[in-house]
Amino acid sequence: MALTFIGIDPNTDYDHCPAVWVDTESKSDPHLVVQGWLADEATRAECSQNSPKPDTEAVIRIPARMAPLIREACDVAERAAAELR
Numbered sequence: 471m472a473l474t475f476i477g478i479d480p481n482t483d484y485d486h487c488p489a490v491w492v493d494t495e496s497k498s499d500p501h502l503v504v505q506g507w508l509a510d511e512a513t514r515a516e517c518s519q520n521s522p523k524p525d526t527e528a529v530i531r532i533p534a535r536m537a538p539l540i541r542e543a544c545d546v547a548e549r550a551a552a553e554l555r
Contacts, residue, residue: 506530
């Protein structure tokens, strides 16, 4: 696997740093890889009302200020997907 690092929370203290990568070498379409804070029990319970979470998934939180990084990661993933076609 080769991850393309997109960036970390611009307000990070480098000890608690939500981050975003793109895996452009996945066997199917590219994937976003996101590091964030684990959501609390109340948040996980509310999320499960719309989308039950299997043991292989996690509900995380990332700050909205990371939206530009998520957009950039989506652009990278879309370009990589286009190259696969």
